[in-house]
Amino acid sequence: MAGRRERARQERKVKIRRIVIAWSIVLVVVAGLVVAVTWGAGQLRERLASAEDYPGPGTGEVVVRIEQGQNGYDVAATLLEEDVIASSEAFTDILVEDSTIQLHPGAYRVQQQMSAQGALDAILDPANKAELRVTVPEGYTLPQVFERLERDLGIPQAEFTQLAGNFAQFDLPDDAISLEGWLFPATYTFDEGITAAGVIEAMVARMHQALDSHGVADADAQRVLTFAALVQREARFADDFGRVARVFQNRLDINMALQSDATVAYGTGNLHVVTTTAEERADASNPYNTYQRTGLPVGPIGAPGDQAITAVLEPTPGPWLYFVTVDPNTGETVFSETYDEHLVAVERFQQFLRDNPGWGG
Incomplete structure (x- = not known):
């Protein structure tokens, strides 16, 4: 009997030692993870602190464009090229830190030599979106349309007239004899920096949209x-x-x-x-x-x-x-x-x- 009790006691000691060793391993792993996370956060803070950045708030004014499909690194490159920010890293690190930030295509008025955070805040502020509006009335002829576009968009009539002379470059049917009639009369909002060709393309596309909505076949459009x-x-x-x-x-x-x-x-x-x-x-x-x-x-x-x-x-x-x-x-x-x-x-x-x-x- 005494021998069995002694063996049982020894087995309990072995089990206890095993449990202690197992928990020790778990604690070491957890401690390692905490150290790793702390080190990673520290590295990000150090990166944010070390990335070259302007103190802000900036001077002057420049219009930058965010194109459809560009990511944060593309936008940072544009801002750096225009001397809005001191380094791409200062801007992209903010985006990495907050994955909820969304940048939308468009043209934006910002200042040069802004802090990265200031530049981001400016782009996210709708009030800084650089837009131009123009209304083309129904019945306007091409010269009247071009005059209105110059007045409201600041693009010289001569640029539109030159493009009209090569109207085949636009999405018109084969039987079209000019751009006349194909620039849909409506109110348009364009980003600053839009080209004359971009304006015509948008207006022609809007006319196609109108014809499609009325069920007009391409062959009957003209x-x-x-x-x-x-x-x-x-x-x-x-x-x-x-x-x-x-x-x-x-x-x-x-x-x-x-x-x-x-x-x-x-x-x-x-x-x-x-x-x-x-x-x-x-x-x-x-x-x-x-x-x-x-x-x-x-x-x-x-x-x-x-x-x-x-x-x-x-x-x-x-x-x-x-x-x-x-x-x-x-x-x-x-x-x-x-x-x-x-x-x-x-x-x-x-x-x-x-x-x-x-x-x-």
Whole structure:
């Protein structure tokens, strides 16, 4: 009995020693991890402290761009190149320390020789985003569009005109004869530093988007824009768009000349009048003369908007073949089915001209 008790006691001692050794190993491992984590944090703090950095707050102003797809290291390289920060490490170490920071594409106004943290704060502040806004009204012709773009974006008209001379470089259909009609009228927001080519690309892309949303096939895009530009120029009020489109469609259906003064005027280059002379209407050499040529004009005479495109695709039902704006000041327009009815309306317009000498000239 005494021998068995002694053996049991010895076995308990062995088990206790094993447990003590096991826990000692665990404590050593944990202690090692704590030392490693502490050392790593210390290394990051030392790196942050040692990375070259400007004291800030910075001077002057510079616009930097963050492109789509760039990462923090790319942005740091851009900031370093523009002398915004003293070193890439000072900027990227902040991003490594806080993985929740997100940098968004765009142009930003910052100062040179800022601290890395100050530069990051400036980029994250929406108030520092360098943006330009421009609104292009419906019906504007290319020269008018380019004038507006120069005024609001600061890009010389000459740059747009030069690009328009090589319009094939843009995403236009094969039957397009110019950029006319393809620059969608809307309000745009561009980053500072946008190029003339970038502006045109964006406006053409927006027109494609509009045509796609209306279900216009690529093969029919130029014809729809040519028709819609005509409606845009001739209609004034929302209710008139569909009726103007119907008049022209009814004429097209019977091969009747459209007889639009707006197209004749566009062909002469005199875009600031609503009337034309007998000589201008008789000029068959004008490719936009819809008095002398049947069918649609050779191309758009301005930039149509969604309302005009909708009117062409869904014209208001009606038998009209004629319309005339009898009071240009109010926009009142009379639609007629017969020529005799139309002559009565034309007399009202002519009376307006007699009462308002020099109007529209």
